[in-house]
Amino acid sequence: MKISETKPLKIVQVLPALNSGGVERGTVELARELVRGGHTSVVISFGGRMVDGLVADGSEHITFPVHRKSLWSLLQVRPMRRLLELLNADVVHVRSRAPAWIVWLAWRKMDPATRPRLVSTFHGMYSVNFYSAVMARAEHLIAISDCVKKYIIRNYKAEESRITLIPRGLDPAAFNHDACTPAWKKELFEQYPQLQDKHIILMPGRLTRWKGQEAFLEMMSRLVRLRQDCHGVVVGDAEPGKQHYFDELLAMRSSLNLDNAVTFVGHRSDIAQFYGLASVTCHMSNKEEPFGRTVPESLASGTPVVAYDRGGASESLSAGFPQGLVTPDDVVSFAARVDDLIDADAEIKLPENYYLSSQLAATLGVYQRLLKKRWGEVR
Structure with missing residues (x-):
């Protein structure tokens, strides 16, 4: 209809x-x-x-x-x-x-x-x-x-x-291969020069414990041991009254020696461009998520996703890119899968109902x- x-x-x-x-x-x-x-x-x-x-x-x-x-x-x-x-x-x-x-x-x-x-x-x-x-x-x-x-x-x-x-x-006019323009990348690299010439490993989502930012930092600490050409980018800000969690994440980043390997960029209205920039998008919620919107958004942008095999995120990833599914809470396997996909030719087929x-x-x-x-x- x-x-x-x-x-x-x-x-x-x-x-x-x-x-x-x-x-x-x-x-x-x-x-x-x-x-x-x-x-x-x-x-x-x-x-x-x-x-x-x-x-x-x-x-x-x-x-x-x-x-x-x-x-x-x-x-x-x-x-x-x-x-x-x-x-x-x-x-x-x-x-x-x-x-x-x-x-x-x-x-x-x-x-x-x-x-x-x-x-x-x-x-x-x-x-x-x-x-x-x-x-x-x-x-x-x-x-x-x-x-x-x-x-x-x-x-x-x-x-x-x-x-x-x-x-x-999702809106295909917003999430597609062409959203990340050279002009946008130039402006971003001027603001965050540490991202240039790196494989961007993207972690989108508001900063809250169940979204999995701590697991992402653990995963990045393993990934950078495997290869030095990656940089993690966390897009999202802390919920009202939860600024202390952001401070905890910054402390954890430092304890893992990731200050030069992971950047927090806060709330952004240009998430579609970040999907296009990324080599891999990560979804690491530590509980069953109802849907997991970042999964189909990234897939529609042509960027592979790695996610734990549970909840709504598992449903959309199974439909569009099943190679990205990982056993829940297995950070070691997660890092290995990200490493594999960085240089792979991803075949993404997101169904029309998304x-x-x-x-x-x-x-x-x-x-x-x-x-x-x-x-x-x-x-």
Whole structure:
């Protein structure tokens, strides 16, 4: 189903904020493509640095305090109900637990004959409790990977017929072989001359313990013993209040004698260019990750990925570049695999369902089927 073939819809997405992260990027990308397809896109959040781009792409943004994980958020239920009635949308799509509670409590008191259809996306394997269970109260659920879908069925007892597996889609215009231009590389090397004439081993992701930056440093200490032509680059900044973890990583880098072999570049908006620059991208999360967006992004950019064989990252890597899979937590094998791939001719074939066009068609299919049920077109 192409967007242009569907009846124009009014879609409201709700999430806590629009600062950074995979959920936020996915929301903005879906909003942009909805507008391109002739639909009306509205996003409700507490705001953030991605709002300006969202609005510039044609969506409406409504600032609303849906971000607080607090009982005080219940005071927002009535205002949310009034807002939803005013918007008169076809579908409301919730993407996080705190806003899902506000939206669901508001939605359930609306007229069933006229209220919007309610969809939720499980972006993670949430802790199993009453608070998280609100995500399963939507009329239809979207799982971003097969492991997430199985998790929903196992822990929330949701019928499989209410769940659609839709991997996060990436934009081929953003992630491709040509993103890393000579002009961009020249500017980067002027800022970080230590990267020039090196094989870049990329570690993207916010700085948090479960993302595996410590394992990456251990891996790099082994890799540089095998060869001297590599340089590790960590892209991402520390989460709010977690600056101490960055300090720990810097201390660990020094203790491993990697000060001249690993560079932290902080938060960057040019991650697509870094994929193109890299010889290998690493995914080293120390627990099962719901999706692992960096894996298909790097593969779409033509850069091989090495990742532990678990979670959503394993699913996309198995589909596009199975040679990159390594036994979980085996840093020695990980370093050896990176070493092998640096000089190898990688054959990468990322399936179409990992691209934005496929995600959009599948998501619109969920919306349309729900609306058809209301219109009596599907019994």
